[in-house]
Amino acid sequence: MKIAILSRKASLYSTRRLVEAAKQRGHEARVIDTLRCYMNVATHRPEVHYRGEILEGFDAVIPRIGASITFYGAAVLRQFEIMGVYPVNESVAISRSRDKLRSLQLLSRKGIGLPVTGFAHSPDDVDDLIKMVGGAPVVIKLLEGTQGIGVVLAETQQAAESVIEAFMGLKANILVQEYIREAGGADIRCLVVGDKVVAAMKRQAKEGEFRSNLHRGGSASLIKISPEERSTAVRAAKVMGLNVAGVDILRSNHGSVVMEVNSSPGLEGIEQATGRDVAGIIIDFIEKNAKPNKTQTRGKG
Ligand code: ADP
Numbered sequence: 599m600k601i602a603i604l605s606r607k608a609s610l611y612s613t614r615r616l617v618e619a620a621k622q623r624g625h626e627a628r629v630i631d632t633l634r635c636y637m638n639v640a641t642h643r644p645e646v647h648y649r650g651e652i653l654e655g656f657d658a659v660i661p662r663i664g665a666s667i668t669f670y671g672a673a674v675l676r677q678f679e680i681m682g683v684y685p686v687n688e689s690v691a692i693s694r695s696r697d698k699l700r701s702l703q704l705l706s707r708k709g710i711g712l713p714v715t716g717f718a719h720s721p722d723d724v725d726d727l728i729k730m731v732g733g734a735p736v737v738i739k740l741l742e743g744t745q746g747i748g749v750v751l752a753e754t755q756q757a758a759e760s761v762i763e764a765f766m767g768l769k770a771n772i773l774v775q776e777y778i779r780e781a782g783g784a785d786i787r788c789l790v791v792g793d794k795v796v797a798a799m800k801r802q803a804k805e806g807e808f809r810s811n812l813h814r815g816g817s818a819s820l821i822k823i824s825p826e827e828r829s830t831a832v833r834a835a836k837v838m839g840l841n842v843a844g845v846d847i848l849r850s851n852h853g854s855v856v857m858e859v860n861s862s863p864g865l866e867g868i869e870q871a872t873g874r875d876v877a878g879i880i881i882d883f884i885e886k887n888a889k890p891n892k893t894q895t896r897g898k899g
Pocket residue numbers: 713737739743744745746747749775776777778779781783784785803808809810811846848857858
């Protein structure tokens with residue numbers, strides 16, 4: 599097979615591993631810089647142009663689209679879908695997953711356990727919003743944040759009110775969520791490929807920090823997850839329409855809840871913590887599933 603990997607840089611760990619795993623299995627893998635793709639969108643013969651060349655003959659595309667380029671990345675991926683190239687994750691599913699509010703609404707609709715979460719527009723409703731999620735302490739999240747940036751813990755009612763009002767004043771969209779203290783600064787990242795959790799790790803926040811993101815100094819270790827957590831993670835990925843996903847779970851005293859579903863999960867932390875060849879499993883999945891025009895939307899989304 600000829601596989602395109604949409605990625606900003608060939609030297610990134612996840613990108614390198616995917617290339618390596620594809621080559622090991624006898625495939626051709628090419629890293630394509632998403633932001634250097636351009637296209638004529640008003641033609642009968644859809645094409646992607648790249649540094650003066652027309653990209654042709656790809657059987658599958660693996661999108662590794664960072665949050666900062668979601669809009670352009672989704673447009674490029676959609677173009678591949680219109681050309682009939684099989685995407686490991688579809689453009690609509692990626693766009694969907696990048697909006698935390700939309701994701702939670704979709705997950706909730708299908709009965710996935712979530713932290714109690716509220717959303718409001720008017721500063722007049724802040725008081726009731728905080729009550730609605732159970733009162734302080736609460737976690738306040740910028741809708742478009744990643745890697746823990748824009749996730750704030752407000753310990754008191756007063757702190758929560760001022761932070762929420764400040765964000766609202768800046769016209770930033772935010773979620774207000776119950777703080778799951780009993781998680782102890784830890785969460786579980788489940789790497790889902792197809793209908794399986796192929797690796798799971800526990801991420802523990804560093805001392806004095808509640809956010810367990812590895813980018814924020816968190817540390818990763820192997821963890822055994824329960825059958826319920828396993829099926830929750832797989833269902834969450836399915837609801838989002840993602841074949842490859844990083845599903846983040848918090849253990850709360852009302853059960854394990856899904857915090858977030860990531861559509862371009864990093865492979866470095868999880869491969870190192872678990873020793874699993876996640877890149878290889880993704881390529882195996884492509885081998886089994888890639889067929890021309892085999893997408894749910896074919897770029898219609
Ligand atoms: P991002 O997408 O920026 O990583 P998250 O929503 O995943 O944002 O939050 C970052 C980290 O903060 C999580 O990995 C988790 O450790 C912690 N966290 C987030 N929400 C809660 C919560 N409601 N209760 C306890 N900890 C939380």
